[in-house]
Structure formats: structure tokens, C-alpha cells
Amino acid sequence: MAGGNRVPGSTVTSKVLAIMEVFETSRRALSLTEIAEASGVPLSTTHRLVGELVEWGMLSRGPNGGIQLGLRLWAIAQNAGRQLRDTARPFVQDLFSLTGETSQLAVRDGNMALYIDRVYGSKRVPRASRVGGRLPLHATAVGKVILAYSEGWVTDAYLGHPLATVTGHTHVNPTRLRAELARVREQGYATTQEEVILGSCSIAVPVFHTGHLGCSIALVVSSANAGTMTRHLPVLKGISQRIEAATAHIPLETLLGSVTGGAPLPPTDPTP
Amino acid sequence: MAGGNRVPGSTVTSKVLAIMEVFETSRRALSLTEIAEASGVPLSTTHRLVGELVEWGMLSRGPNGGIQLGLRLWAIAQNAGRQLRDTARPFVQDLFSLTGETSQLAVRDGNMALYIDRVYGSKRVPRASRVGGRLPLHATAVGKVILAYSEGWVTDAYLGHPLATVTGHTHVNPTRLRAELARVREQGYATTQEEVILGSCSIAVPVFHTGHLGCSIALVVSSANAGTMTRHLPVLKGISQRIEAATAHIPLETLLGSVTGGAPLPPTDPTP
DNA sequence: AACTGCTTTCCACTGAGTGGGAAATATCCC
């Protein structure tokens, strides 16, 4: 019936990517209709494209017809950013073994902290971050470290935008945050207390790479033990140095798949 | 000049997927020309498609112009098969903490063992598997467990095909392998001794789910300690039961993104 | 049986995709 009612400017690839993009936010399996709606791709087109993606393994159909990300995608994606993950992993593991607390490693991705690795045991601590997840820089300990040690223009640009409130405890006053960042540089570590999720606190130190900030490692502890968090500082510092040594010989850009620290603050509005 | 010299039957999506497929095997960053050659997509088309994929973050350009998988892809893909990974992770971690040996969890993916998770320290053991990687079922301890406890027709189909020799120690005789699998069922565990890589041995036990095999967990130890491997059996069994308990309430198909055990042995030739 | 929500199929029209060729750019070697 209707033929080329296509909207000019849209490529097939862009539609495929729009479909993939839907799964960036949504956890659970989605119906075809939901995907079509969320991606803005017409239903029949979605149907065809999803069909191809499922056949290949990029997506997969669950038992109830729901559509999820496919295992093949996952398996392939493990090759992205392997250098840093594989190199740092044993040390993050060590950090966990020595402290018994949830240990994580994050880098800056735009104006977010991207969690690259995370080692934790069965102890239940309220967890906000997950591997592959992002959180606002100013609300997390790793983020504060990243902001504190980034080049001035990055920090300035970040503080120029309004800062989102995650919990009631999030520090959102730019002036006070700037003072806090100065203190972070002085002390060499950053902390958060229930700023991203109630019940858990965090302490982070920087990991340098050829003189600049490379990434940040942190411990997450339950609020009950927040008072004694700083006793882990020597271990954190030690592990940080071990990671520095292990990554020193690797060119910065090769560590991750992409130049994570590249784009300072993408034009997208940072405030939710 | 030349216009629609397109080969019929090829969709844009299939080309995009062909490009992604290239990165399934290759570790290092690739040049545009290499991608075009490996994927069979004409150079100029590759150029355009890769451009779009890079812009979105599916791929990324390294400092030397080399093209790799992008971090955004990695981050999104972390949502695939989360249920099993997230549920089992603390237990695999426990397994490592209790034994000090590399601990892994694998499922069957077609005729391969797909490694879902892996916890290890700084101790250096020759490693063949990696998270997201696949190895032949008959050469690995997890694979033998999977074969031993799978439904008969799966095992039969697998043994019907010629078995690849990975190292000189790989057991490739179907009759003897069948006997070995019977022994695995009897004893409740499987071992390999340098069958997949020299210098490392492995011991695995099954993890059941609603009466059937769900996945398999294993320890990898250096060949020097192979003799005393079985002393870890009680821990392995214990952790296995903990994982069983933790996953029991989750529908099997939901555990992973895709119905991993679904396709028995895809038509593809299993022998390299 | 009628209603609701979602998936799948159909099909005529057309502009997005195509890919060989060539120009621009980077890399290497003498």
C-alpha cells in the first residue's frame, strides 16, 4: 500500500543502533511493540530488523517472546577494553581479598563514572553501581577523585552545569564541591557518604598513568563501618601503585577500547 | 560510476553484522581494509558503515586509526545474561577465596563451553579460557561435565562428530571418551590434565537446575598441583549446591539472555 | 462473541544504499 513514506535522513544502520540503544536503559526483556515505541522505528521495520538481529545473536528471544540482548553480543563485547580490565583485574581482586569489601575500578566516560570492574563477595551492601554502569561524577568517590585530578578545564566544565541530586546527601553546591575537590587533592583520597544510595559509603584513590589520572579504584562499605573506612587507605594506595606499575608500559589509548577521557563534556544536557 | 552492482540477498543489517563478526575472532585493532576483506563487505561500504558504528560507539578508533570494539558496546552488553552472572558471582568469588585457585563458571553454547565468569588472583597459571571465550566441550573439565550430564542425544550428537585435538593430551577417542563420561557421572566430577593448554589442569562439578544440568563450575590449577586437585572437591560440591539453591527460583531461560542449551549442535562443522 | 494488545505478513513505491573508481592522505624505503 504505502510505499516510500520513509523519513529522509534515516539510515538502516541508525535504526539498528536505535534499537540497540533501547537496551541501554531497560533491564528486562521487551516486547516488539515496546522496542518500536522506544526506538522510534516503525513497528514493521522493527519487526524485520529485530528478526535479523535475533537470528545473528545480537538479540535473543526469551521463553515468553520477550526480546533481550543476546549472549553472542555479550561474548563479543568482552573483547572491548580488555587491556585495562585484564591488567587491573588481579589487583582489584587483591584489594578485595585484603579488605573484604566491595572493590571497584572506574574511569571517566564523558561526565559520568563508568564502572569497569567490580569484585565483591556474598556480603550484602546496598549497591548502586554495576559493571558497565554509569553514575554522576560528583556523587561518587571515584568520580570525585576523577574530577579532582582531571585537567582544570574538565572540572570547570563539569561544575558549570547544574549538579543532579541523587540522594538527600549528594553534595550539589559547586563552590563547596570545588573546595571538597581541593581537599581530595591534598589528602590523596575522596569519600562519599550515602550520596548515591542510602546505606553505603565509599572511599577512592586515583591511579595515575604517565603523570595524568588514568582511573580510580574504590572500596564500598556499609554506612555502619563508614567511620573506619580510612584504615583501608594504605591498602588502596598500595594497590593503586601496583596498577600504575602494571599499566605504565601500555599506551593510554590502548588500555580501553576508546579514548574515554577524550570528549570532555558532550553537548548533551548533564542534568536529569 | 557503477550504480547498483549490489549483490542481491544482502541486507544492510547483514553487512553491519558481518563487520561486527570480524571482531569475534580478532583481538587486536584492525584497519578499515582488513575489516572489509575479512567481512566480505566492499571497502567503500565498509567505510560508511564503520563510520556510523564508530559515531555511535559500537566500534571505536584507536590512536593509530585502528578500529576496535567500542566501550559503549561493552557497557550495553553487560546487561546480557545478567541473571546468571550476578547470581552466581558471589559464589564463584567464594570458591576462589576458599581455594585460592582460578575459579570459573561455564555453560554450553552449541558445541562449545562458553565461559561466563572467572575469578582469579595474581598467581600465574597458563590460561586458555577467558570470560566470553569458548572452548571445545571434550577438551575441558567443565565441558566433560556438561557432556556427561546433558541429555543423551546431545552427547551422542557431539561424539558423532570428529573431535579436535587441542594439545597432545586431548582425549579424542569417542569410545574412550564415552567411558570417561560414564565415570564422570559416577564420581560426580570431571578432570582434565593439560588437554587444552600445557601446564594447567582442571577439575569441574555440575550445577543443576530443576533436575537438569544448568552450568558447571571448575577450578584451574597448575599441573604441579594436579595430584591434589581432588582435595577441593568438597568445596566445589558445596559451592555448586549454593548456586543451585540461589538459582532454583529463576526460570532457566531467563538466567541467560538466550536459550543457550537450545540448539543442540548447529549444522556448522565442529572440527577446526 | 466482542474486545484488547501484540505479532506477523503483504506489497507497491522510491530514495537510501551501493560500490567501482579516483583523489587525498599517510607510511615506508632508498
Added chain:
DNA sequence: GGGATATTTCCCACTCAGTGGAAAGCAGTT
């Protein structure tokens, strides 16, 4: 520096793959 080589980027006329509204199919629910 200069000439040969490899790689990336741009160009553009041709046409078929892609399109998407409409309608049929299917499974629950009332």
C-alpha cells in the same frame, strides 16, 4: 626529498533493498 606503496576518504549515477501503513493472525480477558 622524492618516488613507490598502502590506506583512507570522497564521489556519484543507478536501482533494488528497504519501507511502513494497513490488514490479517493470534492469544488472552471479559
